[in-house]
Amino acid sequence: MKMEIISDKQAISLIVLFLIGESSIFIEGISAGKDLWISIILAILLSLPVMAIFARLNFLFPYRNLFDIMQICFGKYLGKACILAYVGFAIHTTSLIIDDVGFFISTTAINETPFLVIIILFSLSCAFAVKQGMEVLGRWAEFFVILPIIFEVLLLVLLIPKMNPDNIQPILYKGLYPVIHGTFLSLTFPFCYTIGFAMVFCSCKNRNSPYKIYIVSLLIGGIIVLATSLADILTIGPFNSSILYYPSSIAVSRIKVGNFLQRLEIVSATIFLLGIYIEASIYLLAACKGIAKLFCLADYRFIVLPVTLLVINLGAFDFPSIMRYFEWSTNIWPYYVFPFEVVIPTLLWLTAEIKSKKSLSTCTKPGTDI
């Protein structure tokens, strides 16, 4: 199979879209309340080492994705078990993402259209993108990334007259616990959510560029997430943000410039759809690549449509209602993804360091061929 190489700019665009997609309608880590901005800054700082781990793994094993690295580091059986766990995680996460799209569209825009129709159309378009491969996704992201950034800046500027500084004061009024909890939530989503990208990203043009890719995209995406979340809190307040399903969308709907520029929530919905399309496609790609690795197959493309159909089935029956979806994703989801996002990659990195040191020492022993 042909090696899929994407440029640094394309990779950065993919991760930025990954990060800012869902933050255009949700506020992450809202349990921090008025101190949300502290939580997000802490989460960005804490996710820097995690990103460095992803980059280091890519640096140690160039032209290999996370599944290959698992098999190299953990051996055949434990490696396969890990790959199986990650495949399950990727499939379930894709179904959650398409549920997200389905619930958002059927709640806010087209109420009469059946939920199933929305998720089928969205998933099949993602399957089409995944069949084309990582390079096409990269080019797509490179082309579209500028649009959400311009929209976000536009929305932020237009929201300034509606902001109330009292909504973030006093600082640390409820103590440190809400801030720490909010930091944990922001860390699991969206910052370490980029594990999906790490699962499929295997090759770039320069060997040192993974560091640049992960860190730069985290900073760009983090600043945008911080700015949008802060703007939403300042506009509608922490209480409204915590009780609404889509607080950012509601905050944006307050924009009114004269009589001609209003109801701009469609702009935030556009950003959401652009971002979530990449998220769903990347997680679907990760699931397909994982299955291909599990069965030792050369190409993953033939399994894309069955996995998509599985995701559609799962999305159709996993959550009976939007209330259950939000309850689950609020209380359970962060703890469910934490091992996949932080714990296993850290173990993998430690094993990889030991393995690379060992191989280096055996290579440099006198009498051995280098």
Next chain:
Amino acid sequence: MYVLVILPLLIAPWELIPLYKNKQMKEFRIYSVAMVFLLMIGVLLTAGINLPRPADYIEQIISTFITNNSGEK
């Protein structure tokens, strides 16, 4: 829900025939098993049977470790 049965039936021949013609038998077998599994899920869902939800099992596992009632995604 009928669409969950119709979709695998529509898609499977379209992809299975090229796999068979190219003699990719391993892929052919994996694809066939996956499609039969999907068809079964589709039929059960269309018949209105409540299948076990993965989210519930994940919740049970997580709840044994952590009891949490606050937070937001």
